[in-house]
Amino acid sequence: MLAALKDALAAAGMALRGGFAPESGDLVPLLDTGATARTVLLIGNVGGAMWQPFAASGAQDRYAADPMDRWTRDVLDPLAAAFGAKPLYPSDGPPYHPFQRWAARAEAVHVSPLRIFIHPAYGLWHAYRAAFLVAEALRLPAPAFADSPCLTCADRPCLSSCPVGAFTENGLDDLRCARHVDGPGGAECRDNGCLARRACPVGRGHAYPPQQMAFHMEAFLARRR
Ligand code: B12
Structure with a gap:
């Protein structure tokens, strides 16, 4: 089966x-x-x-x-x-x-x-x-x-790569994220995918193609509009 x-x-x-x-x-x-x-x-x-x-x-x-x-x-x-x-x-x-x-x-x-x-x-x-x-x-x-590969990741670039610091102690501040991504400075995240997620060194070769990155970002924004 x-x-x-x-x-x-x-x-x-x-x-x-x-x-x-x-x-x-x-x-x-x-x-x-x-x-x-x-x-x-x-x-x-x-x-x-x-x-x-x-x-x-x-x-x-x-x-x-x-x-x-x-x-x-x-x-x-x-x-x-x-x-x-x-x-x-x-x-x-x-x-x-x-x-x-x-x-x-x-x-x-x-x-x-x-x-x-x-x-x-x-x-x-x-x-x-x-x-x-x-x-x-x-x-x-x-x-x-x-x-977890995060245990041996000293730099944690994921946490320092969000341009608006949307990853807080309480998790993702999705409103702050969406405002940025939907705004004039958000093209890089909107078109090519979340900068924080892309900063992770693990499994980079498996990153989604740009069209899929943009699709998920648009779907995330659509939920907030
Ligand atoms: C609601 C939701 C959202 C909301 C979150 C709202 C909120 N603040 O809660 C919004 C719309 C913001 C969102 C965004 C995204 N989401 Co979302 N989301 C969900 C959804 C539908 C429900 C989550 C939920 O409430 N579950 C109920 C709880 C009870 O489930 P749980 O499994 O027991 O919860 C575990 C987690 O909470 C986890 N956990 C989370 N944080 C922490 C922190 C600590 C310290 C610990 C110990 C555990 C922990 O541990 C819990 C127990 O094991 C899930 C799908 C699902 N059904 O789970 C996807 C899901 C979590 N999302 C997913 C993704 C990919 C995303 C996005 C990246 C989408 C995108 N744009 O590409 C973004 C970014 C998220 C981020 N960086 O944090 C994936 C995650 C896959 C993965 N690799 O883990 C899921 C599983 C959907 C899927 N189809 O696979 N999401």
Whole structure:
């Protein structure tokens, strides 16, 4: 089952990001049958692999709002049905499903100083597209857990690269960020992606292509306008 799922995901530029056997503290909802899911599979995107399939899908012409989220559902709802899984999405909510908590159960990701999760190989260039809840206990390869690369990063350039200091002790000041990015001095972040995220030395080779950077920035601004 997992090999077939991986192949189907690869066609959409997505990847299986690992999985875990849920426990009560994981806040995993029940299946539609009322039973407890025995496996949660996490699906995501790493590096720029998803951009081309998404751009070629026509979703940006088809959907005026949230085209990537809607395309994700178009791709993954039928796949989940074919695999007998219940799909959950990061944008379901509020209240939101705790995708980052689940991610930390499934693979070697850690909270970065920017609060988004860092992966030892992909750095900050990855995200989650869905969780598939499965009734059966699937045998999953053991995750290759590793320490956070931030522990040995003395300079922490991510924290000094935001032109308006939007990363505060309390997390991202998204209003301050959006005002800058949407303003006359924000073209560099708007067109080429968040300067703080791009300052991270980990996984630079996996950075999203410029069109994807600009797409995510515009989506972030659209939520605030
Ligand atoms: C709401 C939201 C936002 C809001 C945040 C509003 C706010 N102040 O809360 C806004 C719109 C600002 C936002 C922006 C972005 N977001 Co956002 N966002 C979400 C969303 C939909 C819900 C987050 C949430 O409330 N979860 C509920 C809590 C209960 O979940 P949780 O997993 O238990 O929470 C964990 C985290 O909070 C984490 N954590 C966070 N901060 C800290 C700090 C410390 C000290 C510790 C220990 C833990 C910790 O630990 C918790 C427990 O494990 C998630 C998707 C999701 N469903 O999780 C994406 C998500 C977190 N966002 C994501 C991204 C990529 C971004 C952006 C970079 C998007 C962009 N423009 O490209 C920006 C920048 C974010 C930044 N630098 O901080 C990704 C992160 C992927 C990753 N690598 O980790 C997610 C997972 C979506 C996805 N599809 O993958 N986001």
